[in-house]
Amino acid sequence: MTTFIIRRVFWTIPVVLLVILMTFLLMRQIGGNPFRHTERNVPAAIQANLEKKFHLDRPWYVQYAYYVKGVLTFDLGPSMSQRDRTVNDIVKDGFPRSLKLGLMAFLWALIVGIPLGVLAALRPNSVFDYIAMFLSSIGFALPSFFVATLLIYYFSVKLGMFPTSGWPNSFWAFDKRLVLPAFALGLFPMAYFARLVRGSMLETMQQDYVRTAKAKGLRYRRVILLHVLRNSLIPAVTATAPLLGLIITGTFVIEFIFSIPGIGRYFINSVSNRDYSVVMGITVLTSMIIVVANLFVDIMYGVLDPRTREAR
């Protein structure tokens, strides 16, 4: 098990380097020099100095090495369009908000979605099952920007229960402004969990070992809790990594709608402003999160299902 974990951790190093390389090359492809297309005419000497300062006069692989070094030392460079702010400042500013939004959405998806799937699977084709699956099909299909706007329309505008936008400044502050964004963001993952868990529960309950457990006279509750649940929750664990990607995607849209100054909003603004270092920094940061989540999921998978350890 330890070797498996160590090997898996080491595998992430080339993956991380490759992810940074991909982002780096993509950003280079966009082209244009951040110092050239300004309204002011920069003298050639200053231009050269600026390029030297940011190593833009060096070949791309040297720039890449500098960038990797920067990422590893948590220095993502200065912003190219917002003066006197570094990418670190922007990340420090926006990331906690996005993280909080994402975590809250994820938690509610987990807390509601998994029990919903389990209960639906325990009574397949019952009224509860149909209602749960109908709701999760809808949650699965509605685009999150629509859910968000719908929520604002009814709960903020019509009923006045929640504010339409805004976000508390402190990471640990909780108030009404969090409810709608977190709900809207978590709806899709919730539906995803419910469907996934229901499917894998139903499949697990048809396994021979479950029949054996029932046949040898174990109590229903024990069979479900010990034999069925453990194995049918494995897909839910595996799904957390891709779901995290979806939640990150979702934060972009939700932050846009609710005017939350998180990294998604900064990202969208930076794309329009051609602020490449911010775009790149945020892409690399979210990539790292996904890579680490994948690592975590793989290790969890190895713990939960010993058969998968050998294969990797």
Place this chain on the structure above:
Amino acid sequence: MAIDRREAALPTAAPALPSIEEPSAGAPVAQASLWRDAWYRYIRNRGAVAAGAIFIIMVLYCLFIPGFWKIPGIWTSLKGYDPNGVDFSQSYIGFSLDHPLSTDKFGRDLFARTAVGGQISIAIGFAATFFILVIGVVYGSIAGFAGGRLDNAMMRFLDALYGLPYLPFAIITLAIIGTQNFLSMTIALTIASWFTAARVVRGQIITLKENDYVRAAHAVGARWYRILIRHLLPNTMGVLIIAIFLELPGVVLGEAFLSFIGLGINPPTASWGSMAQDGRAAYVLHPEVLFIPSLAIALLVLCANFIADGLRDALDPRTRETN
């Protein structure tokens, strides 16, 4: 084992269908029979049939109401509407017989405009799905068929790509292309989401490769490309057809997201995403302008999901969604 696949396609608990005849020993298993069985299983699934019907109606609505290519639209020619034409005297006049889905701020008939937008959204959906599957089949079958080091390297590369978050990746690709139109949206969404298809195809190829008939083909001297094209790829067809309807919702939603945050199809060109963006400006007073395209997206995605479920039960009842 071709026969094994047929068995796998049979419902486990349900009684055998009368239409399935056992192939006599040594007789080649007719391909059509598998598809016919799948068809029978599919049409017995009421939800999937309804979803399929709604899906087809939606596509027909999008094609024929405003017209496409050189075919004049039923609705637009009849009423003389231009889906992109501005007429402020008609703005927000609400639901009526002349405008069954009301009008937007510029007085454009939403019944026609939703259909025009649907053409773009659905076309991007199918185009990107097509390219996703093409890339997926090529990449996945090379990796799965070659095996060994090449497979390992290709999968590690895919792992790295998996680390890239979907929407930022698509946005950066769009920024590289520099324009925001049908083609660039298709390319960006394809590039950002072909990984799963490649993995699925590779997994299929690796499983199929171990089958006896592949070894037999190998033993009688079939070249690798013949094994790949004649024996392996046809057997991935079922998975690929399911994959069409699994990928489609993601691409349609991706287009909508990008257009909604203003980085995709831009107004006045209609797509469901850009129409939703239009509607967002005035949703408090005129929510229908936002709701109509959003509900269209939701209905399409819902149908695609049901169709995918139905197809999976029809073609491959034992495989479950694993990712």
